[in-house]
Amino acid sequence: MAEKSEASIIEIIQKMVRDGESEEKIIQSLKTLGxxxxxxxxxxxxxxxxxxxxxxxxxxxxxxxxxxxxxxxTERIIGEEAKKAADENRERLTKAVIADLRQYEKDVTGQSKTFEEQINETVHRVTDLSERVRVKLNELGEAVRTVQLDMDELKLKGVGSRNRYISLLLIVLGIAFAVGDIYLLFTTFGAATTSIDSIIIMVIMAMIAVTMLFVATVI
Structure with missing residues (x-):
């Protein structure tokens, strides 16, 4: 009976607590109940x-x-936000890839232009070298023909011993030019860079050596 009474009192207290009654009022009500x-x-x-x-x-x-x-x-909102984030990332990645491809294309195009310019410059230099060598060969040919005419004239005049000295001198000079040309060949091509002028000088020295040796044989 005491337990039932106590349980009833607890129910009263719970009701008063739910109703927001103050602690003092609840205790006072319990005192009234004895x-x-x-x-x-x-x-x-x-x-x-x-x-x-x-x-x-x-x-x-x-x-x-x-x-x-x-x-x-909530799931719908999360799905929409996830899709939105994925679309933004995809768009950003696509733009980055396109930008990289355009930069790569620009770099390749620039390299192609530079290579083409180098080729054109090399062709121009080779053409210029060929022209200068051709001019020098023509000059050497004229000189050889002049020397041959002079030698023929000297032979007709009966100058023999002098021709032998001239022949020996030309042989010595031809050998000297040949040795100098060989020396330039090894020193120039052994260097890091070889200029067009160096090649022209070697070609001219070689032609002079050949011309002198040739003239020495016909005197």
């Missing part, structure tokens, strides 16, 4: 604990229900 002050405080604590437990249970239930109700909408 409950001792110490017991009233203990029963108040029990009633408050049970009330808070019920409130916590109700709050948990409400939160779960709200989450279940909002789950579909």
């Amino acid at each position: 409950v001792a002050p110490d017991k009233a405080k203990r029963l108040l604590l029990l009633g408050q604990a049970d009330t808070f437990a019920l409130l916590r249970s109700e709050i948990t239930k409400i939160v779960k229900q709200s989450i279940e109700e909002q789950r579909g909408q």
Whole structure:
């Protein structure tokens, strides 16, 4: 009976707590019901604990229900945000790839132009070298023909011993030019760079050496 009475009192306390009554008013009401002050405080604590437990249970239930109700909408929002983020990343990546490709194309085009300019410059230099060598060969040919005419004239005049000295001198000079040309050949091509003028000088020295040796044989 005491337990039933105590349980009834706890229910009264819980109702008053839910109604928002103050602690003093609840204790005063319990005193009116004949409950001792110490017991009233203990029963108040029990009633408050049970009330808070019920409130916590109700709050948990409400939160779960709200989450279940909002789950579909939440999943839809998350899906939309994820799709939006993926689209933005895809667009940004596409722009970056296109920019890289355009830069690569620009670099390749620039390199192609530079290579083409180098080829054109090399062709021009080779053409210029060929022209200069051709001019020098023509000059050497004229000189050889002049020397041959002079030698023929000297032979007709009976100049023999002088021709031998001239022949020996030309042979010595031809050999000297040949040795000098060989020296330039090794020193020039052994260097890091070889200029067009160096090649022309070597060609001219070689032609002079050949011409002198040739003239020496016909004297």
